[in-house]
Amino acid sequence: MHIDKVSHRFLRLIAAAAAAISLLQAPVAMAQPVAGLPDFTQIVEKTDPAVVNIRTTATVPVRNFGGNGDPYDMFRWFFGPDFNPGGQGAPGPRGRQQQPQQPQAPQEERTVPRGVGSGFFISNDGYILTNAHVVDEATDIFVTLSDGREFKAKLIGSDARTDVALVKIDSDQNITPLDIGDPKLLRKGQWVLAIGSPFGLESTVTAGIVSATGRDTGEYLPFIQTDVAVNPGNSGGPLINLNGEVVGINSQIISRSGGFMGISLAIPIDEAMQVVDQLRATGHVTRGRIGVQIGEVSKEVADAIGLSKAEGALVSMVEPDGPADKAGVEAGDVIIKFNKQPITRWSDLPRIVGQVKPGTESSLEVWRKGRARTLKVTVAQMEDGNAAATDSESTESAAPAQTNALGLAVTELTAEARERLRVRGGVLVQSAEGAAASAGLTQGDVILALNDQDVTSPSQFNQLVSGLDTSRAAALLVRRGDQTQWVAVQPAK
Template identity: 45%
Template sequence: MLKTRWIALVFSFFLMGLSSQGVLAQLPDFTGLVEKNSAAVVNISTSQKVTPTEPQLPEGLEIPEGTPFDDFFRRFFGEGGGGQPSEVKSLGSGFIVSDDGYVLTNHHVVKDADEIVVRLQDRRELVAKVVGSDKRSDIALLKIEASRLPVVRMGSADKLKVGEWVLAIGSPFGFDHSVTAGIVSAKGRSLPSDNYVPFIQTDVAINPGNSGGPLFNLDGEVVGVNSQIYSRTGGFMGLSFAIPIEVAMQVVEQLKSQGHVSRGWLGVQVQDVTRELAESFGMKKPQGALVSRVLAKSPAEAGGVQVGDIIIEFNGQPVVDSPSLPPMVGMTKVGETASLKIIRHGTTRDLKLKIGALPEDEGTLLGAEEVPGAQNSERLGLRISDLTAEQREQLEVPQHGVLVQAVNPGAAYDAGIRRGDVILRIQDKVIKDVNHFNEVVKGLPKGKSLAVLVQRRGGSSFLALKLKD
């Protein structure tokens, strides 16, 4: 009996050994990848001269020369000419994309730099010039005077799979050619400050100094440009974001050819379809990008897109949610004809329109000063008024809509309506004025989610309103 137990124990240890060897055999070996690609990764150091602003004497205060406090005040507040310029240095990473000296990095690495120095693995330090830089994608293209340089091989972020191994080479905290590895956590991530980049999310350790460095797949191909981290401490916390290499190289080509980047533009404001909004539009499940505003003289207006349309496909690609639409449109060439599949009033329709060029963003603000003729809507807990001509011009609302002067506890407050909002529409009814608003509100059903379109500080969005009584 004892002998049998010993045999079973030895056999179990043998199986454990085989199992551990199997696990180890599945772990990737990065050594060859690093040896082949490190030479094409560079350290980027920048310097910028900053003149500090000295405090000035308070307006109207003069200290007569020769008084006991004259020297004290002059030393404390300065002579009015500013302090001595100081040099601010920063570090980042980059990688060589052509053997004649083109280097790709992040826009924020070289922004406002007076001098950019690229340090190669062989310890050469070369001054770089900015060929072009694009804030929206956070991509910059540099040029150094050198030839026969080692270059990286380009891969495809589109072919990446969640869970796949990836590796980063960069200069975190100035430690050149540091290597970190992890897996792809998610794809197509949208960040609040970057609407036109479908980021690759990884758990690769990325820290200050890694920005602009390459993200490799196991085949040694660059699939992304490390750009941002999500952190509450300033250091790595398991969430890193890389720009897909397809996006980066499209920007690079435009920077090389024309010095700036042109992006496709529809001219709509969109938002996610929540469960409550899906119910109000008669949808079985939330999906697509809900159009909350169509800008005047935009491609969308010319193509027949309307407020309340839900875009579910763009050029044959499914639009899962609102953040997925801007990158699709942005990467479409200006002047190209695009196809949209939308849901309007519960019916699926196809539209075609010509893509325009994305203009500079402009915002407007609207005040909510009390005006004569304001009325109370007891059912919603609102105080509303018609808009003045000045307010309509400021908000770019030529007609229709009512201005919210005050919001009391109730259904409207619970839905997110606030003072200063302009209510443009409830379900399919466009609100003409205060009297029309009151008529529409009287007929609203109880216990059902209703889509209310409001405009706030230059942007429009749908809110889900549900009346309880």
């Protein structure tokens, strides 16, 4: 009897163990095979010889304390040129005696290391692409190839706006250029490689995925965002796809520590090559301009002015007598197409216009008062430091006005102010409260339009406000200084 109980208990233990084993094995049997990670060795073998290390030097003056025969020269370096401990000569500041002027010795100079970066060959005749900030202010540029050969390079040209530079070495032996890929084919999640010299460590390979494309950071170009490890020294190196083609130039990292934190940005190679063509031909880049200042179109403003999508570039200021002004562009217009190319983001416009040769007549499609209009504009050449300026309006005082449903009290805009602002109508904000104040309006602003209606007088404006649909925000075209902006304001019920 005792043996039977033991046997029965033993059989139950075996059955329980078998069930546990089957449960452990069940997920393994049901799981799908895991795809293997890509092998990058062949890509690296193909592309690594095209990547170079770039180091730069700079010539700086040497401060030679006492080298001109003046023992107090070092003190003047710290305390200013008028420092005098009380020697001979004419009275100096604070009653001190100035020393007789000593003959100045020639200022010495010395060459110091300036920085390191990366680059890559784009042709077999020695042209190398890198970042402009890698070679900026360099006296000499030295290029080290993957096989250890070092050359002194010549700067062909650089463009600070895109952060692209072109340098060249005089060698036609064993130069392997990278194949140029198409960054427009990149998709989120695709594998990419970076090769460069982080912290001076030459020919370092890192891998990751594409995190985003067309990343707008407010700069001239949209970036390719990746999680590839990029650190100081990687700048100017290539971003490579799994076909072994260069699709970008590693340019920036977003970091709170100064080192890699998982976000790196690369210049799309197609944008860079457009710059290279001009640098190679002339050594500099010529861009087009039309003379407008622009901003983003918000969804509330798009709904209020009848745009189907919150896209385009909102014109906040038109340069007087500039190309856009001559073409009939007005502040408050939304530019939705340029040369039939849609303006999806406001930052698309400067890049598209910049690629047009100055002197070219182009088409410009704007959204104004509920419909699209096509204008002809002759593109001008962008000059460094070019800026348009207009006179700011005055805020003449007037008799108190009644506050309307938007929280605004407005008064007449004088003829003198209209002439100065170059506007045909408009009213002057005397006070703003409630919804208008919350939207940012303030005394002295000038209101030029309400939704798709021009504002001509205080009475007409208040009448338009009284007829607004209180279930949706109204769009006010507001002029402040030399800037014009659509502002969404919710009328009070």
